[in-house]
Amino acid sequence: MKNVFLTGCLFLSQIGFAQFNYPKTPEKPATDDYFGTKITDNYQWLEDLKSPEVKTWFKAQSDYSHIIIDKIPNRDALYNRMKQVQEMGGDSYGYATQRGNLYFYVKTKKNEKLSKLYAKDVSTGKEILIFDPETYKKDAQITNFTVDTKGNQIALLFSKSGSEICELRILDLKTKKFLDDVLAPIWSEFNFEFTPDGRYITYTKMSTGDPNSNMLLKEMKAMIHQIGTNQDKDIVLGAREEYPELNILTEQFPEVSFSDDYKSIILRIGSTKSESPVFYAPFSSIKDKKIKWKQIVKPSDDIVQTFISGDQLFFLSHKNAPNYKIGLTSLSNPDFDNAKVIVPESSSVITSIHSSKNYLVYSLSNGIIQDKYLIDLKTLTRKKAPLPSGINNSVALNARENDNLQCYNSNWLTPATFYDYSPENDKAIKSKYFNGDSNYPDYYASYEVKEVEVKSHDGTMVPLSIIYPKNIKMDGSTPAYITGYGGYGISSTPRFSNRLSVLLEQGTVVAVAHVRGGGEKGENWHKDGMKAKKPNTWKDFIACSEYLVNQKYTSPSKLIGNGGSMGGVLIGRAITERPDLFAVAIAEVGMTNVLRSQNSANGANQIPEVGSLKDPEDTKHLIEMDAQSKVKKGIKYPAVIVSTGMNDSRITPWEPAKFAAVLQNSTSSGKPVLLYANYENGHFTSDLEVVFKEYADIFAFALWQVGHPKFQPAKK
Structure with missing residues (x-):
């Protein structure tokens, strides 16, 4: 040659x-x-x-x-x-997760190339470096993380040199040491979540980590892992082979999450198609040998997102509404054709929904301006969050415990800015924690x-x-x-x-x-x-x-x-x-x-x-x-x-x-x-x-x- x-x-x-x-x-x-x-x-x-x-x-x-x-x-x-230009923007931050007075987040310092995991005590303003991926493995990058309910453990997903075939490790936040558990291979975008007692974690396992294998993104399984045990003892919660009645396709990926009130387990059969089948089961069945899943959403329902609160099933759908609508039906007996329309379709597009403790938050966009609105889960009344003009995104800092939102405002020529918003006082304040000293x-x-x-x-x-x-x-x-x-x-x-x-x-x-x-x-x-x-x-x-x-x-x-x-x-x-x-x-x-x-x-x-x-x-x-x-x-x-x-x-x-x-x-x-x-x-x-x-x-x-x-x- x-x-x-x-x-x-x-x-x-x-x-x-x-x-x-x-x-x-x-x-x-x-x-x-x-x-x-x-x-x-x-x-x-x-x-x-x-x-x-x-x-x-x-x-x-x-x-x-x-x-x-x-x-x-x-x-x-x-x-x-x-x-x-990076340095002029100061340190850059990712979205945060709140546990008590601690905020957990990734940050890239203005003169560094990689994000590291930090925690900040908002009562004192003190910031602590939790984990530096460069101390873990060569070319390791933090892809995602989640914190257990009590703030004792944090699960970190690591990739290498831009690969999306990742491994998950669990860090004990008291000792700052990893537990022995290693969960792999996991695709970079899949959900993983602790049970409320912190003893188990759910994740989606790939069938192979070989990037050249034609089976790389096929035959995936939703799993639950008992912390402190070997991965080969993990239990399958959803997969094509073990749950043939779910009609999962070879290339689809099952993902498990929990409702905010921990009363329901939710199984979503994902793909590049947003209109995914969704199933649920009572949380009490999580340790059953085989879960009896009940389907609540079919692809033909044209539903792209759901949110469950008790027996309330909120959904975002484009059925007979190309710009989307938000509806409400019963979880135990869903009827989407006769559901209550909470937010009707309009000339702007409803792009997404997410929850906080007492609200359902949705985005309304014309492609250039995106505003945030909140629906009171009890009264179903709506109000607009007072955020600056531009594209506004948001996450709940701790959706299970409070209504604090971290909002993110961006424009073509305005560097993105974080805002803290609380529905209680209805004020959006430029965050003092998550904006770098930009110049x-x-x-x-x-x-x-x-x-x-x-x-x-x-x-x-x-x-x-x-x-x-x-x-x-x-x-x-x-x-x-x-x-x-x-x-x-x-x-x-x-x-x-x-x-x-x-x-x-x-x-x-x-x-x-x-x-x-x-x-x-x-x-x-x-x-x-x-x-x-x-x-x-x-x-x-x-x-x-x-x-x-x-x-x-x-x-x-x-x-x-x-x-x-x-x-x-x-x-x-x-x-x-x-x-x-x-x-x-x-x-x-x-x-x-x-x-x-x-x-x-x-x-x-x-x-x-x-x-x-x-x-x-x-x-x-x-x-x-x-x-x-x-x-x-x-x-x-x-x-x-x-x-x-x-x-x-x-x-x-x-x-x-x-x-x-x-x-x-x-x-x-x-x-x-x-x-x-x-x-x-x-x-x-x-x-x-x-x-x-x-x-x-x-x-x-x-x-x-x-x-x-x-x-x-x-x-x-």
């Missing part, structure tokens, strides 16, 4: 030339028949991540990309500026925010957020970065980004396209970007990009398109449909090969969103959204940087890699196509050192390609 890959001295001479001599990627044709449509894939051999040839290829591509990028001037300046500049003095709606291909008006320098020349000469997502009903709401603020400082326009597939305009907006209607996602993105060009914010030679994860469909199909519209495309850990991604461990989980290859009609639409198979030889594609985390189990590294390979072997533009394979990352990471280095590289590449004078390598 060594004669296939070039040496560094040859790389260095290429920077100033049009052609790029990439590490060779052989074409090894494999043809799949999709219900009569035959598609040849030359790069399926890259899917064998255990192959020495494939490993060598990835390393060569990574080395090649770094040698190219390392010659771009001012890349280090971007990295250093990101660190400076940010006044971004509103230098930048404008414009919210517009753009007519898409079918006449639908698509929201577009544009942040631009006040001194912009509206002549098309300004670089612009436009990003979008469009999946799972997730909304791209306003939030301040340290990274994007550094991009703004380079004189770049930053735009966010709120394309269909997201949830900005309710469930219909989501459905209009799914399966057969998925083309709306990238066509909306193209329309928003054209708007920036037509209004002279930028021009095609200055336009940078971005999409990540499910947004890989968006950016991949945008540049294959309109390669002339973009100067640069950034595909971050992207789903660019949906025809093959269902062969990956996480593939079956995507079926509710994109469709199934076992269904002929779905398959037609999957073929349409598959970016890799749309790449044609001889087309002038933009400069492209494709990133992948080598520890990524959501989008397996071979999927972005194949997209980079086909573009390298096909484009005739002479513009670079780089595979940025990060061996210290997964789908994402909380290690800011890794994050800043990667984005400094990616942004420098993009600014080089749009002709930014500060980022032009010296020609040889």
Whole structure:
């Protein structure tokens, strides 16, 4: 293999030339028949991540990309500026959990790269470092934590180098030592919770921790563990094999939680589909050999969240209400068709609900402003929390014992701020505990925010957020970065980004396209970007990009398109449909090969969103959204940087890699196509050192390609 890959001295001479001599990627044709449509894939051999040839290829591509990028001037300046902006924000905090006078939370100090776990005694203001993950294992990161009811134990979920395959440890808060219990493997997003006596903990166990196994996210089990015993003695509370009557699919994940009053156990059968089956049982049955679960929610009920209080079952549903409604029925005999509507559907979207001791809290959003409202659980009366304008989120500090809320306010140009809110005095006060000593500049003095709606291909008006320098020349000469997502009903709401603020400082326009597939305009907006209607996602993105060009914010030679994860469909199909519209495309850990991604461990989980290859009609639409198979030889594609985390189990590294390979072997533009394979990352990471280095590289590449004078390598 060594004669296939070039040496560094040859790389260095290429920077100033049009052609790029990439590490060779052989074409090894494999043809799949999709219900009569035959598609040849030359790069399926890259899917064998255990192959020495494939490993060598990835390393060569990574080395090649770094040698190219390392010659771009001012890349280090971007990295250093990101660190400076982080420090200007002061220490950053996560949401807190309250037990008595103690608040537990993770904090990243302004000059550190990782979050550590702290506790603060609010009666004295004294802060204590509870746990530093760097003392645990190399590259360990705290992914999540939960505290028992009495504040004696804390369960910590750890990941490594951005991997989402985690292990759970239990820390004795009196001795500051770990108990012997080690629970693994656990996926990063799954719930875990102590029983009220602190003797047991529930969690969801994965069937394997092998990131290359096709069983990675299949056959998962909801478990209960008795603290102080071996994991192999844990009892299954919900799983496909042990509970066949629950009709759990292989790829679904069962999660157990408890009602706030500890009267009920709740089993949710999760997936990428929000409308999940939900079951319950009396808490007294938790130690039964087999729990007799009673189903209370079916997927056809269109319910995405529930909250149980005694025999009251509150629910958030989009059934006959695309912008959602909140209803109330009986837990023991639920009747959703005749339930009491507590909050009817309106022109704004109800995005979520959560509880405190005496209230149900919900969010009402128009996509740009999100307000918080509270429903009194006894009287069912409603009131609005007096929070600042912007996107407001909240959590209960201790939902079982009080109504204290920790609220989080964000805007495009205003760094996020925590507020403490108590319904008793109905006052929201800027938190004295959870805001760093920020020293940010006044971004509103230098930048404008414009919210517009753009007519898409079918006449639908698509929201577009544009942040631009006040001194912009509206002549098309300004670089612009436009990003979008469009999946799972997730909304791209306003939030301040340290990274994007550094991009703004380079004189770049930053735009966010709120394309269909997201949830900005309710469930219909989501459905209009799914399966057969998925083309709306990238066509909306193209329309928003054209708007920036037509209004002279930028021009095609200055336009940078971005999409990540499910947004890989968006950016991949945008540049294959309109390669002339973009100067640069950034595909971050992207789903660019949906025809093959269902062969990956996480593939079956995507079926509710994109469709199934076992269904002929779905398959037609999957073929349409598959970016890799749309790449044609001889087309002038933009400069492209494709990133992948080598520890990524959501989008397996071979999927972005194949997209980079086909573009390298096909484009005739002479513009670079780089595979940025990060061996210290997964789908994402909380290690800011890794994050800043990667984005400094990616942004420098993009600014080089749009002709930014500060980022032009010296020609040889």
